[in-house]
Amino acid sequence: MPAPARRLWVLYEPVHALTYFAPAALAAAAELGASFWARYVAQRAAPLGDVPTAVVVAAFGGFAPDRIADARAGIAPDATPTRALAVRLAGVDAAFGDLAGLPDAAVVAEAAELAWEAARACDDAGRVLGAANRALPRPDAPHLALWQATTTLREHRGDSHLAALAVHGLGSVASHVVKVAAGESPGRDLRLGRRVPDATWSAEIARLVERGLVTGPDDEPALTAEGAALHAAVEDATDRAAAGPWEALGPERTERLATLLEPVAAAARTVVPEFNPIGLPRP
Template structure:
């Protein structure tokens, strides 16, 4: 199993990555491309590194979304803008969002540039074998602007961890809905928010809950059983272990330095009011030192 490095870095880079989903600059960029509504923009912006991938491919990679949620957005999004156009707009938008939130002095500082370079180096060292979203992001050119470079490096690392997490879920026989129910039962996210935003019917949710109960992972009241809690802990530990490679390559001292540099940035995002209640990404904010 890995040490705590992968989880500690995730707790810091996840909020920064999440600007893609919640910053107003990004929503305006999606609208300017002609995207019809939030979800078309979401899927186009996140999936663009894969090219004009078929909706079934995106559904597979993103894992937790009902296929109908994806097919309402793709491939129609590519009739409004090409993946290359979306990637260019994405880079401009996250650069603008980070500059607005953190301030031009912070984004232009030597420390911020150091964080961008460390994140890019770690992302370049990530093994993307079997990790499709990470591979697509890792293949993108290095942005010249520090804010865009930092965000893109962190996003490659985030998708690397996410791809690893999906592999662990599949290995443990946890489908998309089962995975979300366990996440909600563990208190990491709001179950209603997950079900509604990922577009699953209540019947799908109930059927998955029944399967979890039959496996002895979920109690009748919807709480985790001891076996369910143990499985959740194992899934998280294996995910962290699979995400450790970039930090091993970077080295303990430089990984710790990146965590230190990301700490105030993560805190700025978490206290900005941009992140929605219900914690859809399941980030353990209480575990983040900067949140105390």
């Protein structure tokens, strides 16, 4: 069985991802900006408050600076961080209302309690987005508390992943190449979404080929044995850095939360693309 940190990630990530993929959430966010990326940045960066673009670029990791700068320029003038936080919760509320196959309210409420406790146990040091989300107040509705807890947990893990990549010498573009070469995400969607120029992508593949980590061609890179070992090391380091909440919750209650999350995650996966830029394993 996967490590608790990885097993729980596969279950809570789809719940968090409702805000980016559920039609109702996307509709609710329309007021925040002129494009998907403006709305994405407005909502995801909202817990940070009114910070410089360079801070958002650093916190997100993996996005070209001009992708973030252009997105922020397209955010509606009245879409303050406070407004964006309210809109994303309203969108998630609507998204939950549209999901089929959700368990009954008692299951969601129990999952919310355990997930919130796990999120409270996240170590904030060096984890900017995780800390910013953990500082937000708990929503009253159990399904929204569950969503906010999963968001804190996934941003905590994401912050940990950026640190693991840095320690293992993989910059943002290199990390995308490795992700695609590992078969975790579609290359075209990842490159367009993060705005990686073709020349930059090709140059990075050439560097990774020289390092013996991948083989070409540019549109279908594949990991070598050494590349697969590096990829596994990064994922293991991420799991270890994200283990704190589950150690605090303990094995029995972590297992209970996993059981409770399974039907919620299954319902959420119906609106998340099977092959996605997030890198979630296919169902």
